[in-house]
Amino acid sequence: MEAINIFRSMQSCFGSPNLVSFLSVLPACANTGSLQYGKQIHGSTMRREWHMEARLQNSLIDMYAKCCKMNAASFVFDAMETKDDISWKNLIIGCIQNGVLRKAIGYFSRMRTSQVEPGEIIVRNLIAICPQLNCFKFGIELHCCCIKNGLLTLVSIGTAILKMYAYFEEIEMAQLLFSDLQHKDHITWSTMMSVYSHTKQAILALKIFNDMVIENVEVNEITLVCLLQACSLLRALELGRCTHGHLIKLGYNCNVFVISSLINFYCKLGILGKAEILFNTIQEKDLVCWSSMIHGYGINGHGEKAIRSFSAMLDQGLMPNEIVFISLLSACSRCGLLDEGWKWFNSMEEKFGVTPCLAHYACIVDLLGRKGKVERALEVIRTMPFKPDGSIWIALLSWCGTSDGDLKVAEIAAEKLVRIDQTG
Numbered sequence: 297m298e299a300i301n302i303f304r305s306m307q308s309c310f311g312s313p314n315l316v317s318f319l320s321v322l323p324a325c326a327n328t329g330s331l332q333y334g335k336q337i338h339g340s341t342m343r344r345e346w347h348m349e350a351r352l353q354n355s356l357i358d359m360y361a362k363c364c365k366m367n368a369a370s371f372v373f374d375a376m377e378t379k380d381d382i383s384w385k386n387l388i389i390g391c392i393q394n395g396v397l398r399k400a401i402g403y404f405s406r407m408r409t410s411q412v413e414p415g416e417i418i419v420r421n422l423i424a425i426c427p428q429l430n431c432f433k434f435g436i437e438l439h440c441c442c443i444k445n446g447l448l449t450l451v452s453i454g455t456a457i458l459k460m461y462a463y464f465e466e467i468e469m470a471q472l473l474f475s476d477l478q479h480k481d482h483i484t485w486s487t488m489m490s491v492y493s494h495t496k497q498a499i500l501a502l503k504i505f506n507d508m509v510i511e512n513v514e515v516n517e518i519t520l521v522c523l524l525q526a527c528s529l530l531r532a533l534e535l536g537r538c539t540h541g542h543l544i545k546l547g548y549n550c551n552v553f554v555i556s557s558l559i560n561f562y563c564k565l566g567i568l569g570k571a572e573i574l575f576n577t578i579q580e581k582d583l584v585c586w587s588s589m590i591h592g593y594g595i596n597g598h599g600e601k602a603i604r605s606f607s608a609m610l611d612q613g614l615m616p617n618e619i620v621f622i623s624l625l626s627a628c629s630r631c632g633l634l635d636e637g638w639k640w641f642n643s644m645e646e647k648f649g650v651t652p653c654l655a656h657y658a659c660i661v662d663l664l665g666r667k668g669k670v671e672r673a674l675e676v677i678r679t680m681p682f683k684p685d686g687s688i689w690i691a692l693l694s695w696c697g698t699s700d701g702d703l704k705v706a707e708i709a710a711e712k713l714v715r716i717d718q719t720g
Contacts, residue, residue, distance in 0.1 A: 319351055322334065322352075323359075330363075331363040331365065338359075348376070350376065350379075350383065353373075354380075354383050357373050357387055366390060366391060366394050369390050373387050381412055384414070388418050400425065413445055414445070416453060419453060420453055427464070432464050435457070435460045435461075435464070448476075454480070455483050457473060458488060458491070461473065462494065465495060467491060481513075483518070485504065485507075489501050490518060493525040505526075520543050524536060525561075533567075536565070552578060555585070556584045557588075559585070560591070563588070563591070563596060568598070575588075583614060583617055586606075586620060587619050588623075593605060593627055594623065594624075594627025595627075595630065598631070599627050599630065599636075600633075603624070603628070606624050617650060621644055621648075621650055624640055625640065625660065629659045629662045629666060634664070634667045637663045638660070654682065654685065657684075658688050658691055660673075660676055661673045661677060661691050662695075664676065665696075668695075670692060670702050670705045673692055684712070685716070686713055689713045690709075
């Protein structure tokens with residue numbers, strides 16, 4: 297606000313401000329969300345001979361975008377006589393920040409048609425929205441654009457494309473890109489390691505870590521989390537313990553994100569006592585931490601402890617999210633706690649404002665099937681607000697026994713699976 301106050305004082309003392317003054321105050325309006333004052337400045341500039349000056353127009357686009365007025369930003373942009381790379385950048389980034397992602401892609405296409413080449417900021421941000429829009433083909437187009445414009449020499453671009461391929465589980469393309477990248481930082485290495493961890497290729501994840509050590513690459517929290525995930529998959533207790541000691545030496549013993557992964561590791565190897573000790577040493581527990589412990593109790597058959605942990609989390613004033621509820625309902629399902637699972641499932645939206653997703657319904661279907669209530673499970677699937685996928689029908693089918701009712705449900709589930717398979 298200081299820049300705005302200085303601008304007002306200048307107006308009072310010296311009268312009409314010049315272009316430099318306007319260029320100084322507009323970013324202040326943008327960063328403080330001062331829309332009304334920004335509009336006044338816009339109106340004031342219209343009476344100046346330099347009101348179509350590109351730098352001024354670019355600042356106005358940025359101001360309107362940051363004040364969530366994309367229609368006004370687009371109006372200024374469309375009225376510009378000459379659009380430079382900053383004009384396009386301000387508008388496209390504004391679209392992304394305001395959630396109008398398809399418009400951002402549309403403006404990017406117009407930009408390329410206008411023979412203006414995109415810079416690092418535009419491309420990096422567009423790559424990041426490909427997963428949100430499920431636009432793999434557009435991601436490929438951006439990759440090609442980066443090759444053409446030489447942007448792959450930038451670490452940030454290479455890492456962004458790598459993350460995009462990881463999301464779409466295009467492992468071979470991620471591997472090829474990673475091997476071709478001339479410049480890699482610790483984030484790039486950790487991203488490739490997370491690709492392998494996410495796809496349960498633990499040996500390859502460990503190989504990347506070994507290469508990082510050889511190349512003397514800095515280890516960060518993502519590296520440690522991926523390493524622990526690989527240890528969990530391989531049930532490599534000693535390597536996990538070595539990682540535990542290493543992260544303490546690196547000062548990550550107070551990092552809740554890393555410690556939560558360590559809790560997951562010990563829980564998956566059945567060493568609940570160690571997981572509980574770690575959990576209790578965390579002074580400020582976040583949702584990830586609580587979810588890890590709840591999940592850990594569930595996979596080790598301690599459903600009641602999982603529910604008590606969930607209740608303790610609520611007592612701490614934390615509101616559960618989707619992930620916490622998946623951990624809780626999964627624990628109820630594994631341990632056959634039908635009444636508790638049903639109660640918490642029904643309270644999700646009404647009490648906590650969390651809309652159940654496919655994973656939550658899958659837990660309930662599995663729980664009902666486990667308790668021999670396959671017809672009721674089928675009814676849950678039929679009343680879901682979205683189309684069930686193959687995993688839900690497989691879960692239902694796996695619990696169908698030999699009674700007449702079960703056989704009818706099994707036939708329905710099998711038929712649905714065949715249809716899903718036929719439609720690809």
